[in-house]
Amino acid sequence: MEKVDWSRFVVRTALKVSNEEIKTAWTTPAGLEKWFLRMAEFTTPKGEHRDSNENVQVHDTYRWRWHGYPDSVEEQGEVLEPQNDEIIRFRFGKAGIVSVKIKEIDREKVIELLQEDIPQDEESKMNFHAGCKTGWTFYPANLKSVLEGGHDLRNKNVNLKLE
Template structure:
């Protein structure tokens, strides 16, 4: 068994869906904005913005925007096989890898965020913040795909609450 550390974490969840739908949910702008983001822009290596239905590909860049947060996340697609795996740069300094494995009527989704710096600020904001965030967002994805409901907050504007990202469980 591997040990826990501040330089990475892994989150897993079984979702009753098919592999194609789950990959679409992560790897297209239309998919990822259906359950996770307020806006997603993907740009191909030739500098052209991809359509909402186009799958991401190795070398693409992205800009993600959330509900209830004025900032954005920029990164690159490191790998994307078009079926069950992709990897991106994330939080400026680390990477996130998502793998999906069919298991009967379910898909086991595994998210690993790694190369997290281990200074105190990164331990709090990246390890603690992202680990908590991904836990919620994976549960939100499951609720959306299995039951058609979203759990994230869209009725109340939480952006003026200084610790909203650390206190609200559905941000």
């Protein structure tokens, strides 16, 4: 059996939409709120808030909140310089660094999400490797559903606990 690398994981999802639609979904507050977040707030290094349809930029900081969770559940991080054809790269709070690329695999358009630099203590393995991988499996599937004309699959009821 192959040993698990708890410091990183990759999730891939095939999409049948344009590269521009994918980029907009990942790099604008409105795009992120369409499939991923209840609130995506980005602030420039000068302290100005990005407009909802404005592309985020390197060194912007963010505050994110999810549907189905109270306001006390919030993530904060920073947009980092994309590398190697990435469309976005960001520090995902204490959970490491997340990057997203659009690739072509066997003539299919695929988003490839990498989360790396995950801390190696036992709590981080469960919360950031297992927990984040579960989330990053669901949310790109929701992105596919939303962008390909389907439904938004998120739980938007804070009183419905998904434990």
